[in-house]
Amino acid sequence: MEASSPSGSSFDDRDPHREHLLARRQELTDGLERSPYDLILYLDRAVVYSNLAYPDLAAGDAYRALLLIDEVSDESFEYHEQALEALNEHAVASFPDVLQHGELADGGTNMADGDSPDGRAEPVKQLAYLASIRCYQILSISLLLCGCLKSALNFCDRGLGIVPDNKELRDIKGYIERVARQKLRKSDDEPLDLLSLPDRGVVRREIYPWNTHEPDRFSDASLSLLNKRLATAAPKCAVRVSHLPVLLDGATNTDNYNNIPTCSQLGLFATQDIEPGESVLSEYTLLTANNRHKESTCDACSGELPPLQDNSGAMSCPDCCDTVFCSEFCFDQAQAKYHPGVCDRDVDAVAKDPDAKESDESLYVLLLARVLALSAHQDIHPLEVEEIKYIWGDFVPTRSNDIDLSVNAGPPPDWTLPFSFKYSIEMPLHLLEKMDIDIYATLDRYDTWVLNTAYAKFRGTASARKSTRDGRPDVAAVHPFWCLANHDCDPNVTWEWGGRMVLWARETRVVGHGRGGIKAGEEILNHYCDVDLPVQQRREWASGSLGGWCMCQRCRQEAGTPKDKRDDVEMADWVKKADGVDSADGQMDGAH
Numbered sequence: 001m002e003a004s005s006p007s008g009s010s011f012d013d014r015d016p017h018r019e020h021l022l023a024r025r026q027e028l029t030d031g032l033e034r035s036p037y038d039l040i041l042y043l044d045r046a047v048v049y050s051n052l053a054y055p056d057l058a059a060g061d062a063y064r065a066l067l068l069i070d071e072v073s074d075e076s077f078e079y080h081e082q083a084l085e086a087l088n089e090h091a092v093a094s095f096p097d098v099l100q101h102g103e104l105a106d107g108g109t110n111m112a113d114g115d116s117p118d119g120r121a122e123p124v125k126q127l128a129y130l131a132s133i134r135c136y137q138i139l140s141i142s143l144l145l146c147g148c149l150k151s152a153l154n155f156c157d158r159g160l161g162i163v164p165d166n167k168e169l170r171d172i173k174g175y176i177e178r179v180a181r182q183k184l185r186k187s188d189d190e191p192l193d194l195l196s197l198p199d200r201g202v203v204r205r206e207i208y209p210w211n212t213h214e215p216d217r218f219s220d221a222s223l224s225l226l227n228k229r230l231a232t233a234a235p236k237c238a239v240r241v242s243h244l245p246v247l248l249d250g251a252t253n254t255d256n257y258n259n260i261p262t263c264s265q266l267g268l269f270a271t272q273d274i275e276p277g278e279s280v281l282s283e284y285t286l287l288t289a290n291n292r293h294k295e296s297t298c299d300a301c302s303g304e305l306p307p308l309q310d311n312s313g314a315m316s317c318p319d320c321c322d323t324v325f326c327s328e329f330c331f332d333q334a335q336a337k338y339h340p341g342v343c344d345r346d347v348d349a350v351a352k353d354p355d356a357k358e359s360d361e362s363l364y365v366l367l368l369a370r371v372l373a374l375s376a377h378q379d380i381h382p383l384e385v386e387e388i389k390y391i392w393g394d395f396v397p398t399r400s401n402d403i404d405l406s407v408n409a410g411p412p413p414d415w416t417l418p419f420s421f422k423y424s425i426e427m428p429l430h431l432l433e434k435m436d437i438d439i440y441a442t443l444d445r446y447d448t449w450v451l452n453t454a455y456a457k458f459r460g461t462a463s464a465r466k467s468t469r470d471g472r473p474d475v476a477a478v479h480p481f482w483c484l485a486n487h488d489c490d491p492n493v494t495w496e497w498g499g500r501m502v503l504w505a506r507e508t509r510v511v512g513h514g515r516g517g518i519k520a521g522e523e524i525l526n527h528y529c530d531v532d533l534p535v536q537q538r539r540e541w542a543s544g545s546l547g548g549w550c551m552c553q554r555c556r557q558e559a560g561t562p563k564d565k566r567d568d569v570e571m572a573d574w575v576k577k578a579d580g581v582d583s584a585d586g587q588m589d590g591a592h
């Protein structure tokens with residue numbers, strides 16, 4: 001059960017209205033734990049999420065409510081009895097507030113079917129009917145607010161299919177079309193190809209105020225645990241706090257400044273001298289994914305499979321022969337940590353062989369599938385899975401994600417977590433069902449916010465490999481220690497990823513071509529882009545994985561303008577950006 005007092009969050013402004021909504025959210029979450037198949041509670045919580053400005057979480061709850069309506073309506077469905085029983089309780093109690101909405105309550109007698117012989121709808125059917133319209137309203141407006149226009153329109157049309165004159169749904173359809181015209185740059189009289197509507201949006205990327213799983217990565221306990229685990233993979237390294245430049249979104253005129261603002265994050269440091277060419281880290285991970293059906297990679301480590309012949313070492317699972325491992329070691333690791341949770345359930349099939357433009361998303365959802373399998377088989381919460389618990393999520397403080405409704409409000413916040421109905425809500429629930437997990441009874445583990453948090457962690461840290469056949473990304477992995485190494489355009493290591501992720505100390509440095517090697521105490525400096533490129537291209541390439549414009553010494557030196565041509569510092573930009581880094585991930589060191 002979630003703790004009722006929010007922790008692990010940077011949200012500390014005491015806004016009574018917000019506090020009240022957060023308390024109500026907790027009450028409803030506890031209610032769902034007691035009565036997991038209650039679709040009215042899901043709708044109630046969706047409304048609270050909308051009021052708290054989490055449209056993605058509202059859509060997640062409205063979709064679960066819609067699935068429960070299907071359960072109520074179809075006797076052959078697995079949770080029919082439970083969903084019906086929960087709804088019956090509302091049918092005999094006072095009419096649910098969440099359905100006293102706009103024209104809804106008046107429309108209850110206009111049911112298309114399900115009327116009883118005396119012409120009056122059975123109360124439970126009437127509730128299910130009204131609830132379905134409410135689900136379509138919440139789903140369509142929420143998905144519109146997330147930027148998922150195609151899915152928003154789909155749900156809106158489904159609602160209008162039941163109640164063509166419903167004013168709220170008609171209004172929402174108008175908003176969707178208006179936003180679509182803006183995004184696709186179409187005038188009012190041009191036809192709109194509804195199939196081409198954008199469906200990928202962005203939502204808040206934050207440590208939710210109620211998330212009690214996020215560790216304090218800077219605490220002695222976290223660092224000592226991480227260092228204990230790191231000892232085998234990188235015996236000459238340690239995880240420590242690193243002071244990194246605060247990144248801006250784009251080009252800056254501050255390259256010549258001697259001191260720039262920094263923030264505290266984690267990094268890897270050498271604890272002993274490391275020779276040029278020496279291995280620095282060799283990391284094994286089970287958090288891997290491959291999106292091709294017939295691919296010759298190991299299901300566990302994602303390394304190439306050896307040729308399948310006697311004594312090659314490759315092994316397949318005796319219970320689902322399609323799953324192949326490159327060695328007995330990988331087979332044993334998979335059996336111990338995740339495979340029985342997905343064995344013979346065809347779970348991965350939902351995201352295999354995607355369209356070229358969906359390759360990235362399919363890899364992310366398959367990484368999520370692996371986290372779900374690790375969590376289910378080890379019987380731990382997904383956010384406690386060791387492969388993701390301590391990794392960087394690029395979270396932004398809750399308060400800077402909030403929407404300011406005051407008259408003098410500035411521009412709306414820039415939300416940064418990619419989101420879509422398909423990959424963030426529908427597919428994860430489908431994966432869980434394939435794993436034979438009751439998605440209602442396990443809400444605490446598989447709630448939409450939990451999935452969003454896991455996604456936030458992969459998105460900043462996963463590595464992908466492209467197929468040599470068609471250049472599409474088809475293998476991905478998260479190496480929780482490798483991804484602690486920060487970037488520098490004069491790196492002291494280089495990396496190679498096969499079955500394991502390996503970091504080597506460079507023989508020669510890029511800047512000055514001096515001898516490589518790393519001295520005890522120095523930070524391990526990885527590279528997130530091709531460091532042989534000119535500065536502008538390096539910065540553009542690195543900005544995706546880095547999350548901003550590279551401000552390393554080399555970039556600043558190469559891009560710096562002569563003294564007589566310098567402009568004033570745009571410190572306001574930094575302060576704005578620094579605010580996000582400060583409370584999201586450690587204390588702010590401020591401008592020097």
Ligand SMILES: C[S@@+](CC[C@H](N)C(=O)[O-])C[C@H]1O[C@@H](n2cnc3c(N)ncnc32)[C@H](O)[C@@H]1O
Nearest residue numbers: 244245265266392483484485486487488546547
């Ligand atoms: C893969 S993580 C690296 C580990 C991370 N520092 C941590 O605390 O876990 C990537 C993030 O680290 C930060 N980072 C890495 N290299 C950096 C650099 N040279 N300058 C500024 N920030 C950097 C950025 O915030 C980036 O999004």
